[in-house]
Amino acid sequence: MTVTIYDVAREAGVSMATVSRVVNNNPNVKPQTRKKVFEAIERLGYRPNAVARGLASKKTTTVGVVIPDISNAIFAEVARGIEDIANMYHYNIILCNADKKKEKEIRVINTLLEKQVDGLLFMGGAVTDEHLQAFKSANVPIVLCATTDENGAIPSVDIDHEAAAFDAVQTLIKNGHRSIAMIGGTLQDPANGYARFQGYKRALEANGLPYDENMVRIGNYRYESGVDAMKYFLELPSRPTAVFSATDEMAIGAIHSIQDAGLKVPNDISVISVDNSRMASMVRPQLTAVAQPMYDIGAVSMRLLTKLMKKETVDNPKVVLPYEIVTRQSVGSI
Structure with missing residues (x-):
């Protein structure tokens, strides 16, 4: 049977509120009590319910990422940059492949929003009126990654x-x-x-x-x-x-x-x-x-999103990263 917070509280001899504070890293718990709760969690194999915690806090610590083609090495590099920064700030990633098809992109965006993600990173092609309508219905921050909207109204990270x-x-x-x-x-x-x-x-x-x-x-x-x-x-x-x-x-x-x-x-x-x-x-x-600094585009996009999710001050919501030409052997002079 599933182990509940009630079982942990009974095992540790504390209240459910105390277990909740320990699980959520609340500092207002005595070290001895905290140790007792963690020992009970380990003995029982308790795993906190992320969905329930999200409902209580109204935060799921989850970010939705819409990617055009996960098999493309370029987008895979962006995704790696996103994930590394997400891990640093303790966010989980839900990665969705949309094949650069507008209908699928809209469907995926709405699915992620239904899953109560705290923020959304969108990599795709053209940002159409349908995309803007879906973004407008969201109550969470959105950052465009490796693309921009025509009017520059949505925060974005890209090159020129x-x-x-x-x-x-x-x-x-x-x-x-x-x-x-x-x-x-x-x-x-x-x-x-x-x-x-x-x-x-x-x-x-x-x-x-x-x-x-x-x-x-x-x-x-x-x-x-x-x-x-x-x-x-x-x-x-x-x-x-x-x-x-x-x-x-x-x-x-x-x-x-x-x-x-x-x-x-x-x-x-x-x-x-x-x-x-x-x-x-x-x-x-x-x-x-x-x-293109693809890893950096992903990393900077995720960092910008964390600032927006935490309601921190953002000086420049439209970030343009530098690029360079790497000279190899495929260009010759005539």
């Missing part, structure tokens, strides 16, 4: 994706490239898609290079779409000398398409991406990439 894309394309241009293609994400995605596309276009414009829509293919962030996009570029009458990819996985697909066609990277075509996941250093040649 447009600037990151601009700098990546600038790297290619500084190496003499003038015919630069892009493998992008969906333009409905404000960060990986639209912002990085805008950074690509702005870099071309800043250097007096024409924008050609034939030099842009929209992928789905996966390896296969990088393979297909690069096959398309290779069949153009005048193929590009360099490719900017919105993600490492698509960039690696592009590299393999180039190699399958009997060409070399970077001798024939240079490739650069944004992410700098572990895969970037595993592919050959190793991939030059804009490094």
Whole structure:
């Protein structure tokens, strides 16, 4: 049978209120009494009911995390940063995979709120009116992680994706490239898609290079779409000398398409991406990439959420973290 707080109180010869104070680390308990209660807990194998404690305190010390794709190494790194800080502040995590599908994201958000989480971290694509409506119905703090809303009304932690894309394309241009293609994400995605596309276009414009829509293919962030996009570029009458990819996985697909066609990277075509996941250093040649501080994005997001949950003062609810370009072997000069 389940051991209750009443059983512990009877075993220790104290009141249920005293057991409750001991379990909840209330300092107003004599050391001798505290020792007696802990001994009773150990003998009986009592485990406090977190749900009941949450109902009493109106706090569950649980945070809901909506993640687009747990199989993606980039998001796994963010989740690790979240969990490490959550453990530091004694919060538990409920991690939900939403596949970057709006309907599933909304359903998961509502499910987490029904579970009485104390706060919510949202990683996803576009923050739509439906998302904002779900967030508005919540009575708990929400932080956007590795994404932002259009109006900047919700606290968020991310990098400047447009600037990151601009700098990546600038790297290619500084190496003499003038015919630069892009493998992008969906333009409905404000960060990986639209912002990085805008950074690509702005870099071309800043250097007096024409924008050609034939030099842009929209992928789905996966390896296969990088393979297909690069096959398309290779069949153009005048193929590009360099490719900017919105993600490492698509960039690696592009590299393999180039190699399958009997060409070399970077001798024939240079490739650069944004992410700098572990895969970037595993592919050959190793991939030059804009490094997002994914672990830090997760850690800072969770720390910001803890401040909001504890109603602490937050000086800047919109945090933009720095990035850097990691130079490897996939970009050459012409």
